[in-house]
Amino acid sequence: TAATVVVASSLDATSASTVGAVVVAPLVEETFKGLFLVVMLLFRRNQLNGLADGVTYAGLCAAGFAFTENILYLARGYSEMGGEAFATIFVLRGVMSPFCHPMFTAMTGIGVGLAASTRSTAVKVVAPFVGWCAAVLLHAGWNLSASNGLIGFVLGYGVGFLLLIAFIIFIVWARGREGRIIGHFLQPYVQTGWLAPGEVTMLSSMRQRREARTWAKLNGGPQSLSSMRAFQDTASELALLRARMHNHRVDDASISKERVLLDSMTARRREFAGMSIR
Known part of the structure; x- marks a missing residue:
């Protein structure tokens, strides 16, 4: 340069x-x-x-x-x-x-x-x-x-490794924070009947999301698992869209996308619920 x-x-x-x-x-x-x-x-x-x-x-x-x-x-x-x-x-x-x-x-x-x-x-x-x-x-x-030679590299590597550990801890915390955000911004859909309280609890926890996918696979097979995964992903996208609408200006495109996501989430729930009853 x-x-x-x-x-x-x-x-x-x-x-x-x-x-x-x-x-x-x-x-x-x-x-x-x-x-x-x-x-x-x-x-x-x-x-x-x-x-x-x-x-x-x-x-x-x-x-x-x-x-x-x-x-x-x-x-x-x-x-x-x-x-x-x-x-x-x-x-x-x-x-x-x-x-x-x-x-x-x-x-x-x-x-x-x-x-x-x-x-x-x-x-x-x-x-x-x-x-x-x-x-x-x-x-x-x-x-x-x-x-600064071998000693400098060893010292720098040691500090860098400690920073890496701190960074991994931060990533775990950030994932947990994202789960809390998802739970918070999905609450309005409980009040309007789009989601059940238990579903919001499941969607805001990484552990419970894994348990729900396991349940879907055991009770409905691979197709049910696919529908459950799609349900979770769509609900997460919906929550994050709601967060953006809260933090920034709401436009017609966001409102239209919200409706599409709600319809898709409902359809995916109907799929895995129907398969688990068979």
Whole structure:
């Protein structure tokens, strides 16, 4: 990049390489990876339903980037230094640290997920920026540790592993939070007779959803299981649509989609209930 050229022209080769890795690369890479998420927030907001979606899309985007980058590193290592370098790079990047890029960009995903699920204009603006800053800092810290020899890499890897554990705990919490959101926004459909209270309880719990699928399979076979899964997915989509309608402007398309989802959910319930009676 132009920034790398400027750095290289003003520093010696070693310093330029370090500054490029610690400053330039995190800024450029996390900006371009985060740009995809911002575009989704601006133009495909109906595909973003909160923290879980933000982290998922961020992880997919970063995994694709890391896959491409790893191929380039592996090819260059093999062409310049042979099979031993290829094996070393494969172990370091493909085995020991494949989680790094997804975890960095997930910070931006968290910010975008918060922006998509709030009514606050300030949060919509600030959250993605704060998430991007966290992604850049984590990326820079990892590259800095890798630039300081074996000891730096071991220390950085240890910290990164602890962060990975914390990140996994966060994902579990986010899934539970999404279940609570589903339960909350499905309550109006209990009051209007579209859902039974027990169904909402089941739909808001990952464990009870699995139990319901098992029940459907045992009592009605594979087709009943398929209908139960479709019922759960449709109800979740309905709840998340209701959440978007609560957090953002309600339009005719949302109201029309709500009716389609209600009809589909009712049809799927009729299918698995009928099969279980046979």
